[in-house]
Amino acid sequence: MESYDISLEGMLFSFLLLLIPIIISYYLGMKLISSIIESAFRMVLQLLFVGVFLTFVFDQNIALLNIAWVLVMIFVASHTVLKNAELKAGKLLPMLLLFMAVTNYAMLLYFNRFIIDLNNVFDARYFIPIGGMVLGNSLRANIIGMENFCSDIQRNENRYLFRLSMGAEKTEALVPYLRKSLGVALKPTLANMATIGIVFIPGMMTGQILAGASPLVAIEYQIAIMIAIFVTTMVNVLLGLLVLMQRGFDGYGIFRKELIRSS
Amino acid sequence: MELLDIQNLSVSFDGKTILSDFNLSVVKGDKILIKGKSGIGKSTLFRMIMGFGKHHLGEIFLDKVKVDSDNIWDIRKKVAYVLQDTDIAEGKVSDLVDEVFSFKANKDAYGKEQLERIMSDLFLSPRILNKEYMKLSGGEKQRICLMLALLSGKDIFLLDEVTAELDVTLKQKVVEMFFDNPQWTVLSISHDREWEDKATKVIDFSGKVN
Numbered sequence: 001m002e003s004y005d006i007s008l009e010g011m012l013f014s015f016l017l018l019l020i021p022i023i024i025s026y027y028l029g030m031k032l033i034s035s036i037i038e039s040a041f042r043m044v045l046q047l048l049f050v051g052v053f054l055t056f057v058f059d060q061n062i063a064l065l066n067i068a069w070v071l072v073m074i075f076v077a078s079h080t081v082l083k084n085a086e087l088k089a090g091k092l093l094p095m096l097l098l099f100m101a102v103t104n105y106a107m108l109l110y111f112n113r114f115i116i117d118l119n120n121v122f123d124a125r126y127f128i129p130i131g132g133m134v135l136g137n138s139l140r141a142n143i144i145g146m147e148n149f150c151s152d153i154q155r156n157e158n159r160y161l162f163r164l165s166m167g168a169e170k171t172e173a174l175v176p177y178l179r180k181s182l183g184v185a186l187k188p189t190l191a192n193m194a195t196i197g198i199v200f201i202p203g204m205m206t207g208q209i210l211a212g213a214s215p216l217v218a219i220e221y222q223i224a225i226m227i228a229i230f231v232t233t234m235v236n237v238l239l240g241l242l243v244l245m246q247r248g249f250d251g252y253g254i255f256r257k258e259l260i261r262s263s
Numbered sequence: 264m265e266l267l268d269i270q271n272l273s274v275s276f277d278g279k280t281i282l283s284d285f286n287l288s289v290v291k292g293d294k295i296l297i298k299g300k301s302g303i304g305k306s307t308l309f310r311m312i313m314g315f316g317k318h319h320l321g322e323i324f325l326d327k328v329k330v331d332s333d334n335i336w337d338i339r340k341k342v343a344y345v346l347q348d349t350d351i352a353e354g355k356v357s358d359l360v361d362e363v364f365s366f367k368a369n370k371d372a373y374g375k376e377q378l379e380r381i382m383s384d385l386f387l388s389p390r391i392l393n394k395e396y397m398k399l400s401g402g403e404k405q406r407i408c409l410m411l412a413l414l415s416g417k418d419i420f421l422l423d424e425v426t427a428e429l430d431v432t433l434k435q436k437v438v439e440m441f442f443d444n445p446q447w448t449v450l451s452i453s454h455d456r457e458w459e460d461k462a463t464k465v466i467d468f469s470g471k472v473n
Contacts, residue, residue, distance in 0.1 A: 161315055162351040165344040166415065167368030169336070176362075251332025252314040 015040075054128065063122035070108070070131045074101050077135045081240065085146035086261045091247050099239035100135075107134060107232045115224050133204060133225055137189070138233035145185030145237040149244055152177050153255050160255075170253045171245070178241050185237045189230055196226060265327070266291045266419070266448055267312070272321035274307055281307050285321070287466070294442045295450045296458045299468030305452045306346075309421045313344050340368040343412035347424035349404035356399070356407060357392040363411055373414040381413050384440060386433065401428040409437065422451040426458070 006014075018040055025032035057065055078096045082089050108131050112121040121127070153160055153174075163173035196202060197219075204225055208218040248256055267289035274282040282304040289295065297305050310316040312323055314335035323330040325338055352359045364372055382389060385406045396404065405428050412420065420441060426434040434457045441449045442461040451458050459465060 156350075158346075158348055159351050161313075162346075163363075163366075164315075164339055165313055165342075166363045166366065166411065167340040168363075168366045169368075172366050250317075252317075252335050254315065254317070 054124075057128065058124045061124045063120075066122050066124045066127045067105075069128060070104070071101065073128075073131060073135055074104055077139055081139060081142040081146065084143045085150065087146065087150070088259050088261055091256075091259060092243055095243045095247060096240060099243060100236055103232055103235045103239065104131060104135060107228055111224070111228050115228075130225065130228075134229055134232045137229040138236045141185040141189055141233045141237050142240050144188070145181045146240055146244060148184045149177055149181040149241055150248075150255075150260060152180065154257070157255070164253055170249060173253070174245050178238075178245065181241055182234070182237055186230075186234060189233050193226055193230060196222070202226075264291050265289070266293075266325070268324040268327075269308075269312075270322045270324070272308070272311065272323065274304065274311060274316065276307075282311075289448060289450065291448050292445055293448050293450075294461060294463045296462035296465045297450060297452045297468060298454065298459075298465065303468045305468050306423050309344060309423055309450070309452070312421060313339060313342065341417055342419045342421060343415055343417040344421045345408050345412045345423065345425050347405070347427055349401065349408050351404075351408065352396050354396060355392070356394055356396050359396055359407070360392070360411070360414075364414070369415055372416045378410075378414060381410050384436070385410055386436075402430070402433070405429060406433075413440070418447050420447060420449045420451075422449065422453070424453055425451070426453060426455045431457075 018036065021036055022033055024030075025036065057069060075097060078093060078100050079089060082092055082096065108127060109121055111130060112118045112123070112126055116126060118126060160173055160177070164170075197205075202222060205215075205218045205222045208221060209215060248259055250256055265288055267287070269285060269287040272282055272285040273280070285304075285308065287308075297308075299305060307316060312325075312330070314330065314332070325341070328334060330338060352362075360378075363369060379389070382391075387403070387406055387410065391399070391403065391407075396407065399407065405425060409425060422441065426437050429437060434455055438455075438457045438461060441447065441451065442458070451462075
């Protein structure tokens with residue numbers, strides 16, 4: 001079986017679809033047109049670059065290069081998390097980066113070694129796309145978790161201070177916030193897992209089926225990747241929140257409001 | 264013996280001076296009423312003692328030790344702080360009690376009889392433990408907060424308008440509970456007259472505004 005290459009004409013038809021959101025935002029006066037064009041343009045540029053770059057990386061297939069590329073992905077991911085959670089990078093980024101690197105590399109090695117049973121666990125064809133799926137999917141949860149934690153601790157500061165004044169250690173006083181933020185962050189991933197296959201056919205499965213794999217192989221991969229995503233997401237969010245608990249409070253246990261990016 | 268000593272404390276917030284060169288010395292067993300218009304730094308003083316505010320000049324000593332970020336955690340284990348703002352929890356009252364007394368610092372703080380005694384002193388029915396905290400009346404929430412402070416076994420109390428929402432009988436009762444114990448050191452911010460009769464010292468903040 002073979003997959004069909006999309007022709008240039010096909011690509012043009014794809015861009016043609018963008019006229020619909022552009023027309024809608026024009027008539028509703030949403031001032032979105034420039035962001036739509038900018039986002040689409042960025043997507044094309046980034047993917048073009050990645051396409052060329054990945055062709056090179058896949059051809060070379062050098063373990064070190066693959067590891068380095070995943071590190072770039074992790075760096076961009078942790079940066080994006082902080083930016084979208086409206087947090088300043090300075091104090092939080094190094095630790096978050098370290099934690100995310102440990103969990104994501106560990107999950108990748110486990111996945112490739114024990115689940116797929118690859119001879120070369122650093123094989124570019126697996127290492128990079130699977131790394132991307134796991135990271136990309138845990139990104140949103142991470143943002144939700146950190147945002148929720150910061151806004152809760154500020155909105156309900158009184159409750160937190162009450163616990164401190166009742167003699168709680170910082171960790172004891174923060175555990176209820178941690179529990180809640182982690183729960184909120186995991187909800188979308190859990191919902192995804194529960195509705196997968198029926199409500200939506202995920203990208204990985206679609207990709208494999210389009211590439212000619214049998215649906216049965218596709219679902220095996222899908223189940224394995226979904227579990228990997230869920231586990232990594234939970235650990236990533238937990239570690240992200242621990243970074244906030246560690247770095248986000250001063251010696252008196254008071255939340256450092258200066259970490260929040262002022263809009 | 265001097266227990267709490269505040270020297271030249273100045274606090275400003277957003278460029279506005281809230282406390283300026285404030286001094287106070289508290290001896291063990293003192294019962295101090297702090298009164299004065301709202302918004303002139305009475306609550307800020309308590310927040311500073313508990314380490315909940317920054318940017319202050321001057322120094323605070325507890326038991327002759329200067330309060331800083333290292334020992335504030337021990338101070339919070341010695342000093343009970345109760346506020347008029349009682350938005351402290353969601354869920355059942357008993358869960359709140361369990362949570363507070365699951366903290367390492369409070370593990371052996373109280374027994375069941377003590378809980379029952381304090382609840383009956385505050386006219387709280389045992390049934391209240393099964394109710395949702397957020398659904399309680401203002402006065403009930405206030406009494407739950409006082410109950411937690413009393414159960415914690417501490418002997419220094421900072422009370423910020425804790426009788427404002429209570430009826431006259433309860434006001435009287437609460438004042439007696441705190442001011443009649445000779446071992447306790449109590450600082451109470453209040454507009455209620457009941458405190459004044461039993462206070463060993465009254466500080467009127469209105470006279471201290473610059």
